[in-house]
Amino acid sequence: MLQSDRAYDWLGPGAYFWESDPTRAMEWARWKVERGEYSQPAVVGAIIDLRNCLDLTNREDVDLVSHAYDSFAQLQDRAGLPLPTNKSVNGDPNADLLLHFLDCAAFRHLHQLVAKAGMEPFDTIRGVFTEGDRAFPGSEIRQKTHTQIAVRSNDCIKRLFYPLEDGVIQFAAET
Template identity: 30%
Template sequence: MAGDQISPSMNEYDWLGEGAYFWESSPERALSYARLIKQYKRGQGSIKEPYVVGAVIDLGLCLNHTEEGALYPGTSFRQETHIQLCVREINCIKGYFRPLNVDGTLLQP
């Protein structure tokens, strides 16, 4: 991770366009998605080893959109709801870190 840059995603299915994708406050969801991508060999170059990094991001101008569809009829609970960010200008990423579990241990040792 030291000195490495995040490569922008450039897949046809990238719904927010070309850029580096992040999940707000949800490294577990990001890891789950990376494992799914590896399993189905989806995306350019495919994922060899799913891994999650955290980032400090200067949001600037952004669009907030959450998934639709109630988990239970008549409720506001949503299944796999998350805020996904697509950073199109890599210089908006100010730093990287390794995410921690609630107990303070590394999400991925």
């Protein structure tokens, strides 16, 4: 499975999946085609065993990332280096900070701390991402809000499939 490892991946390195939202996944794929990054939009589903998951819908796991950020910020300060910043994509009408340089750096640092402590590495990271236009005036609900999973260990991907088409799931080759 293709692992993304860009400096702005919001959950850090991993193979990214939208949880239970093939519509949002296809919107993203079409957006990538419009930007000239792909020639054909496509969506693949997966059966994922989260295993050792850093789940950002869980307060304790968010606290881990927060502590990793504090440690990272101190290291950057001692080295006289600026902190990376999250940025918007050019032309984004909502000014969503889609380029997560700071978040990615905090996750990378957390993974280093986990490894240094001899702890079990995280296989997956799961988080809710707020994005898009407001659902209605005054709302904090956003039209493109979704849950994403970054799979760091390909062993967590148990099966790939193509999303429902005419009510039928079509399974892809075994992983």
